Amino acid sequence: MGKSRIESLVEDYLNYRIDQLPIAFDEGKDSIEQFKLHTIKRLKVAFNLFSDHGCGLNNFLIALRDYLLTFQTDICLDKIKIPEDNLFAISRDPQSERYFAAFCFPDYINHAFVEYSYLNAECSEKHSIKDYALHTDPAIRKITGFSFFKSMDQKLAVYGALNTPDGFTTLVSLPTGGGKSLITQTLSYQKDGLTVVIVPTVSLAIDQVRVAKQIIKSSNIDSEIFSYSSGVDAAPILRAIKQKAARMLFISPESLINNQGFSDVIKEANATRYLKNIVIDEAHIVVDWGASFRIDYQCLESWRKKMLLSNPSIRTILLSATYERHCVSILKDFFAHDGKWIEIRCDSLRHEPHYMLVKAKSYTDKNRKMLELVRKMPHPMIIYVARPDDASDIKNLLNENGISNVKTFTGLTTGPKRKELIDAWVDDQFEIMIATSAFGVGVDKSDVRTVLHMYIPQNPNAYYQELGRGGRDKLPCLSIMCIHPDDINISFQRISKKVMTTEKIIGRWNSMYNSKSSQRVGNLNYIDTTIKPNYSVADTFDDTPTSDADMNWNIYVILLLRRYGLICIREVLPQSGKYIFVIEIIEDALRVNDNRLFQEIDQIRVTEWAYYVDAFHSMQHAIKNSGKVCWSEMFYETYDKVSEYCAGCNAHSNVNEGDFLEFPLKVPVKMPMKELAQDQLALFGGASDIIFIATESQEAQLVNFLMEKRLAVLVISTDKNIEHYLDSITCLKNLLILNGCSLRELIKRKSHYYISGVVAVSYSGTPKEIYDQLIYITNNLSKQPGIKVVHILRENTFFEWINKAFSDLVDGSVIPIKSVCPYA
Missing domain, CATH: 1.10.10 (Arc Repressor Mutant, subunit A)
Known part of the structure; x- marks a missing residue:
């Protein structure tokens, strides 16, 4: 449906010419279109409430302003009179008699940042001049239908988890929106058995199940993937686990530990070694929340240890977008067993937020500015405060100013009310949420445009987690902190408690x-x-x-x-x-x-x-030097594995893309290497390498044979060498496919965790290109402990400049293709 048709329907609806708004709000083709459709949905909700006297005119004007600025349009309203002196910068053109909205932002706000957030130009993605092979493998293609990963970050994260040996714990960081859910999906279907995924919120569990059921290609999907929360009938889930049909269970730590039914059935599954993987999503919560109001998170340590006593092969995967050093230290202490610990670090800072610090002269001035920001900044909006009392005060202030369709979410909000609020928030039934830190993680609302902090969080990590609720649809958003002179002391007093x-x-x-x-x-x-x-x-x-x-x-x-x-x-x-x-x-x-x-x-x-004090001083330093030092500097210092990135702040308007050319893997992953079994070693007959001369049609059969021998890595010269036969491979095991560029980056970072075991290299190109690749492989992979190399090429290429053939330079013999693939 075109823009003009949509605008015509909206105008008809707001003028009572039609009873229904025939727009499919959830069918946008991309993030921008999806956000625009939901902007209309929020306008429709506000209009209906206003028409039914459920809330006042100001709630409608907030939604109308968002609509007019997002669509860059105007509108005729026959039945609604908007005051000329309204505070939302909505005016009526006397000639056309149509209403339009002016940006009209406060002078203490960076106008360009806000306009960018309203216009919704796609955020700059991190592109690289390097071209990595993003192919999936036959197993992942069979399970999900995906032929390619979204990014090299996702590929490294997925194989980092899939390669985890029995009994190990792997900590994985992957940026928000990077596709973490594929890790749990592929892990759950890598082996027969149960994967328990521990999630922080009901809404996240429900959404993960919905996405998994859309992606996983299985005829028994409804008896394999489950989520449990209070009020859900547990009987079918418990029965599926007992019958060893269940593959994935999304559950909160509270239900996992406190619900006797699940406690018993998972102990039983563990005793028979049916439990294969424990995944903790948003694993930083174990540290951030587990020491206070979600203590069951830190109880997971002892729960997991009990599981390992009878099932030492359980693999544990910890997932999050970023980790601070303190957090990693605690997680390693909790979940590393006998040194069996791996870190896959693809940390990076968010690209969506534009940061602004607003300094008020007094408490009164702060409230005045807050009201102005609520009226003029894009929505949906989260207003973060320190305490439940502060949330009530702000809600009352907004109500007094005619903005009533506002909800609060704090640590005092009860369980049933929390679910009700989250469901309504995600469904666009209101667009301003006032919250404490109890709200946010795992709440699947992707299109929050403004996160407004009315207090100073205790440290940059807590602040980053909260502002990270914005822009999860990869579109621009605003992170605004509005404070007055006493807020530093007030915040420090909270730290002391x-x-x-x-x-x-x-x-x-x-x-x-x-x-x-x-x-x-x-x-x-x-x-x-x-x-x-x-x-x-x-x-x-x-x-x-x-x-x-x-x-x-x-x-x-x-x-x-x-x-x-x-x-x-x-x-x-x-x-x-x-x-x-x-x-x-x-x-x-x-x-x-x-x-x-x-x-x-x-x-x-x-x-x-x-x-606590050192972390708070980082916040204090950022506030004191705002306008002189980049605001995101505190995040760069807090998360030691990220590179600099800032979309813009008080210190600069241009984007600082410090991570533009970086390979996503931030630390070496040297160990553990794959162990070579006797049948694999027998193939090489004591040599470090072997050679196969294979035609293009024979190569697919050869790779299929090698995968039966647990081929770990396939190195390709060009995409043409592989895409035509990947789907024809019948041995459905995981296989890491690399091109020369990605192989060199992993070797440069000494990350042989990814490139150990049996490695096959498929050669193509000119004799000089084949020679250069062979020398690189020989120097970096051949004769390395824990690696055996299979060379695959069309002919025994002769290198005239040294008067030697390919086989003369390899420590291993040429094996006839018919000896391993009789029908080739």
């Missing part, structure tokens, strides 16, 4: 350890986390119900002691809303309340405090 004093940590520990409710069995201590401390001061736990404060702080103390190695958590036992931690004491000082205990606790408290 994040780390308990030494005396309080000791008080809570001793109260739990010495309580009659905390039993001791041998060297194990069953710690009841509902015990009140032996001091009288009432502690509050920010952004959570007051009634849970004591339990949350007690759990904070236990997890703090675990992070610093003073205790070991053997098991977590949920019991009617409370948690019993089964722990083993590592540091004997915890047994006696004396000066040694004070010194031990004070030392870790000082370390913990220093981390």
Whole structure:
């Protein structure tokens, strides 16, 4: 449907000429069209509410302004009179009698950034002058139908996970929008068995199942892929797991640990080694949220260890877009078992946000600016605040100014209400969400155009996670922080409440350890986390119900002691809303309340405090130097594996593309190498290489034979050498396909994790090109431990300038193609 036809229908609808708006809102051909259609949907919702007296004119004007500026159009409204002095810069042309919207942005805002976000020109993608082979393999083609990966980042992430040996943990970073879901999909169908995918929100679980069922090519899809959340009938899921039909289960850590039905059936699946993979999506949450209001995330450590006792071959995959060094250290401590740890780092900074810092003169001026930003900036919009009380205050202020279709989402929002809000938010039923940090991760709304921070987050990582809710459709968005002079001190005071004093940590520990409710069995201590401390001061736990404060702080103390190695958590036992931690004491000082205990606790408290303060100072430094130093510098410093990137900020308007030419793999992945089996070694007869002379038609059969011998890598000279026969290969195993460019980049980074085992090289081109490739392969792969090379070429090429043939330069014999492929 063309633009003019759409605009005509919208005008008819708003003038009551038609009862329905015959537009398919979810059928945009790309992100830009999808956003525009949803802009109309939000206008329709606002108009209906206004018509039904569900909310006032201002809510409608916000949606109308977005529509007029996004479509760069005007409109005739016969039934609605818009005041001339409205605050939304919507005016009426006296000649045409049509309404139009002017940009009319505040002078403290970068106008170009906002116009760019309204016009929705596609964000600049990271292109490279290097041409990498993005082919998938026969197994992935069979499972998903995909012939190519979206990017080299995705290809490295997928094979990084698929190559994970039994019993290993692989941490994978892949940028937002990079296609992480393909990792869980291919991993789940790589082997027969169950993959448990731990996700943070119901909406993410539901969306992952929806996407997986669209992509996975299986006739039994409905009995293989499931998600569970409160209110879902568990019986079919439990039955599928018991019958060993289920392949993927998306579930929250709370349901995994607290739901007895799932706890029992997964233990049973694990005992029979039907459980193959544990995937933790948005794995940074284990650290960021697991130490406070989502403590079941840090309980996953002990849960996984119990699974490994009877099933040591389980593979664990940790997924996220970016990791800070502190986070990786904790995840490695939690999930690395006997050093079985791999990192696939394709970290990169977001390309979509344009950053702006707005400084208000006072609290009153801050509220005035906030109202102006809500009226004039593009929507949907998230307004982030520090506390539930702040969310209520802003909502009341917006209501007082006629903006009422606004919702709040905080740590005090109950479970059923959370689902209701998320569903309505994703469905465009309102376009302004006021939230604390409890909202965001895993919420699948891709078209948020503005993220407005009305407070200073405690560190750049927390800030980046929140602003990252914007622009997930890969289109431009705005990240605006609006603060007044006192906000620095207010934010620092909140930081001081994040780390308990030494005396309080000791008080809570001793109260739990010495309580009659905390039993001791041998060297194990069953710690009841509902015990009140032996001091009288009432502690509050920010952004959570007051009634849970004591339990949350007690759990904070236990997890703090675990992070610093003073205790070991053997098991977590949920019991009617409370948690019993089964722990083993590592540091004997915890047994006696004396000066040694004070010194031990004070030392870790000082370390913990220093981390929070240093991180906060990064935020403070960015604010102080805004306009002089690039705003994204703090992210570049926080995430040590990313390269510089900033779409624009107070310091510069031009894009800083520091990652433009970089290979996406940021750190070497040297180990583990694939182990060569006897049948593979027998093929080479003691040599490091072998040669096959094969015609084009024979090559497909040869590669099929080699895949039966677990061929790990196929190196191609050009795409023409492979595309014509990949689909004809019948051995459906995973195979990493590389061209010369991607092979050289991996070798340069000493990443033989990707290129070990049996490696086949298919040659083509002039004798000089074949010679150069052979010398490179010989120098870098042949005779390397853990690598055997198969050379495939059309003829035994003769190199006149050295008077030698190809076979003269290879440590291995020429094997007749008929000896391995009789029908070739």
